[in-house]
Amino acid sequence: MLYISYGSNRRSGGSLLKYNLMTDEVVWTKHYPFGVDSMSISPDGNTIYMPTGESASGGIWKVIDARSGDVTSSIDSRGIGPHNTVVGPDGSFVYLGPRRTNYLEVASTRTNRVIRRIGPVGGLGGIRPFTVNGAQDLAFITVSGFLGFQVADITTGRMLYTVPVKGFPTKGGAPSSPSHGISLSPDEKEVYIIDSISNCVHVFDVTGLPGSAPRQVADILFL
Secondary structure (H helix, E strand, O other): OOEHHHOOOOOEEEEEEEOOOOOEEEEEEEEEEEOOOOOOEEOOEEEEEOEEEEEEEEOOEEEEEEEOOOOOEEEOOOOOEEEEEOOOOOOEEEEEEEOOOOEEEEEEOOEEEEEEEOOOOOOOOOOOEEOOOOOEEEEEEEEEEOEEEEEHHHHHOOEEEEEOOOOOOOOOOOOOOOOEEEEEEEOOOOOEEEOOOOOOEEEEEEEOOOOOOOOEEEEEOOO
């Protein structure tokens, strides 16, 4: 199944489409009285965690039954501008990134309550794309107005390192988040981040964590 959120990222007008990739058919389309944004799905495929939009004034994520599209619960992140979401690999925790808040929030999927705050992040602040490792003890976070990323200890909630991109312009024709995209390699040895100013991807060796900071080891230019 493929799930596509579309429509408004404000207080109303969001939609969710469920598509069967095996039969090439739309299973259902749901329209909600709230906005939608970058959702995440539980490992068992049963539950969707839907942020109500980066332009929303509150901090609510809706919990949606992936089979029916019905809302079953909600999570208050205590932030502003629900935007990015990651469900941990074991399905026990969901990580909530409010765009206009300096904390990454960790919620229990059992209780649908926030149990930990990670941060505050530095720079201009505001949580942008992020990812977590398989052990769920490290988070890799991009923030508004900063070319690079930050590393946080999920267990303690403390920020460990601020990692700038070196050797490239840090200002220019880029959106509010020049590093709008971050990914951890499957073997968890490298982190890749987008550089929308210079149109490239920067590669960092993260094998020294948590004892030593990530090292910039390669730069992949777009052709």
